Amino acid sequence: DVKVTQSSRYLVKRTGEKVFLECVQDMDHENMFWYRQDPGLGLRLIYFSYDVKMKEKGDIPEGYSVSREKKERFSLILESASTNQTSMYLCASSLDSVGGGYTFGSGTRLTVV
Amino acid sequence: GDSVTQMEGPVTLSEEAFLTINCTYTATGYPSLFWYVQYPGEGLQLLLKATKADDKGSNKGFEATYRKETTSFHLEKGSVQVSDSAVYFCALSETSGSRLTFGEGTQLTVNP
Numbered sequence: 001d002v003k004v005t006q007s008s009r010y011l012v013k014r015t016g017e018k019v020f021l022e023c024v025q026d027m028d029h030e031n032m033f034w035y036r037q038d039p040g041l042g043l044r045l046i047y048f049s050y051d052v053k054m055k056e057k058g059d060i061p062e063g064y065s066v067s068r069e070k071k072e073r074f075s076l077i078l079e080s081a082s083t084n085q086t087s088m089y090l091c092a093s094s095l096d097s098v099g100g101g102y103t104f105g106s107g108t109r110l111t112v113v
Numbered sequence: 114g115d116s117v118t119q120m121e122g123p124v125t126l127s128e129e130a131f132l133t134i135n136c137t138y139t140a141t142g143y144p145s146l147f148w149y150v151q152y153p154g155e156g157l158q159l160l161l162k163a164t165k166a167d168d169k170g171s172n173k174g175f176e177a178t179y180r181k182e183t184t185s186f187h188l189e190k191g192s193v194q195v196s197d198s199a200v201y202f203c204a205l206s207e208t209s210g211s212r213l214t215f216g217e218g219t220q221l222t223v224n225p
Binding site: 004033040041042043045048058090092101102103104105106107 | 145147149154155156157158159162202206212213215216217218
């Protein structure tokens with residue numbers, strides 16, 4: 001089975017800090033995605049990537065950036081953390097095939113204080 | 114743009130009750146449709162999928178049929194268990210490997 005691993009389950013950071021959320025997948029998937037999940041708002045796409053060194057903005061990219069230097073790793077960066085970025089962050093990967101669906105990581109619950 | 118609408122939750126049922134969670138979608142083409150489940154404290158897991166009209170996806174006793182004429186993909190289970198308590202998300206993707214568009218999720222609680 002494909003595994004998507006997020007480096008931290010829980011994280012507490014201070015306002016203004018630069019935060020790195022790491023995601024690694026082990027099955028050579030081309031596509032990787034970062035979502036945030038908030039009560040009442042469902043899942044919202046932040047950034048995604050179809051290939052190494054490529055990135056595309058999702059629906060809510062403001063305040064975030066990403067890095068994909070290797071195919072298996074997709075990092076989400078909060079340039080200057082703010083309290084409104086307190087959320088559950090979910091990473092996912094997928095094959096480039098019709099109907100393939102996503103494999104998700106377990107999520108990182110980030111609290112910014 | 115694409116969108117997915119799920120029935121509002123939360124839904125509370127007794128064990129062995131029949132479950133339906135409604136999902137309708139709007140898409141420009143012929144999307145693939147998915148149901149994902151999120152158990153407490155975990156990420157999302159693919160529950161079932163259907164890639165063309167009239168396909169039926171099934172897994173763990175859950176079923177959903179891709180209805181193009183009503184643009185729907187309702188999730189059903191004949192007899193729910195306490196262990197089915199989770200959040201269920203309906204989703205679609207338009208093209209190969211493309212981004213998924215999710216519904217807002219429906220919280221299901223099954224009481225013994």
